[in-house]
Amino acid sequence: MKKIKINNTTILEVESGQNLLDSLRGNDILIPTSCGGIGTCLKCKVKINNDIPYEILEEVMLSEEDKKLGMRLSCQLCVDDDMHVIVPEGIASAALISGVVEDIKYLTSGIKEITIIPQSDFPILEGGYIQVKIPENFILQRTDNSEIFMRLPKPLYNFERKERELRAYSFANSRYDSNKIILNVRFEFPKKSDQFPGLGSSYIFSLERGDEVEIIGPYNDFDLNESDNEKIFIGGGVGLSPLKSHIDYLNKSNFKGEYSLWYGARTEKDIYYKEYFDELNIKNKKFEYFTALSNLEKDTKYAQGYIHEHVEKYLKETGIDCKEFYLCGPPPMLNAAIEMLKSHGVADKNISFDKF
Numbered sequence: 001m002k003k004i005k006i007n008n009t010t011i012l013e014v015e016s017g018q019n020l021l022d023s024l025r026g027n028d029i030l031i032p033t034s035c036g037g038i039g040t041c042l043k044c045k046v047k048i049n050n051d052i053p054y055e056i057l058e059e060v061m062l063s064e065e066d067k068k069l070g071m072r073l074s075c076q077l078c079v080d081d082d083m084h085v086i087v088p089e090g091i092a093s094a095a096l097i098s099g100v101v102e103d104i105k106y107l108t109s110g111i112k113e114i115t116i117i118p119q120s121d122f123p124i125l126e127g128g129y130i131q132v133k134i135p136e137n138f139i140l141q142r143t144d145n146s147e148i149f150m151r152l153p154k155p156l157y158n159f160e161r162k163e164r165e166l167r168a169y170s171f172a173n174s175r176y177d178s179n180k181i182i183l184n185v186r187f188e189f190p191k192k193s194d195q196f197p198g199l200g201s202s203y204i205f206s207l208e209r210g211d212e213v214e215i216i217g218p219y220n221d222f223d224l225n226e227s228d229n230e231k232i233f234i235g236g237g238v239g240l241s242p243l244k245s246h247i248d249y250l251n252k253s254n255f256k257g258e259y260s261l262w263y264g265a266r267t268e269k270d271i272y273y274k275e276y277f278d279e280l281n282i283k284n285k286k287f288e289y290f291t292a293l294s295n296l297e298k299d300t301k302y303a304q305g306y307i308h309e310h311v312e313k314y315l316k317e318t319g320i321d322c323k324e325f326y327l328c329g330p331p332p333m334l335n336a337a338i339e340m341l342k343s344h345g346v347a348d349k350n351i352s353f354d355k356f
Contacts, residue, residue, distance in 0.1 A: 034168030039161030128220030167200030236329030
């Protein structure tokens, strides 16, 4: 047996050679992951006060700043010796609770909004997320009334697993929605006919009103700065979810500064929450809403091109001073936007983003 000291207080005894992430979760320290524990989401980072060589994936995925701070990927480490682990306070306080699906509806042909009523107190953290537990041996079966499942190449997918898995989804609402969790989930189609669709999205899309779900959280690594600086939100696809959470909070709080949403979609059919943001744009003089389409379309009222190109035009007109940027979306959009912001001299401290 090996000992793991947690935050200078708790001491755990675990089997030698056990995966660190599994060891912590097995002792109700609910470390998050959104990649299934394969080391790509970076959400399972903890600080290790031991001189343990880096695994190959850690060398690639962790930043130099992470390494200086002693951060490690718990999913990549085995407990071969006694360890001293520092778990962030927000993670250490995460809880497992049950919830009931109140509503589930399509926002676009491939994105659903799920409203869950937690069965115990559960705070909403703007920009934060929860993990949803996928039941063991979940089977996805195509039915006549399952709009999106009818597009799958096979009628049945048996996700054979011995253990439950977790998937992370961002809040789309703020603390002002009392006792309610709203998520946006995009269905992940198989890239090839002999592959499976996404496990998490298959489970979420199969849910119906009244179903009970198990959730863990809340977690947050995508906070707003406490300042009245102009806040610019740049998003694409289902990356709109945490941005809407932040914007809803700013709208209903006493925020005195200006803020705007720059949303990129492929086509008009991919735009969602349009009515919400259009209404906010009219009622709140401090808020601006801009949408651009990357696929060229005739007879559209929307701007054409990539969204970061339109943000760049705005920055050329107004400068970068007293501005903060919050980004979430597909990796190509995210990378292009960050590169553009840095090329204009925006400091790292003024750029926050949420990868998925």
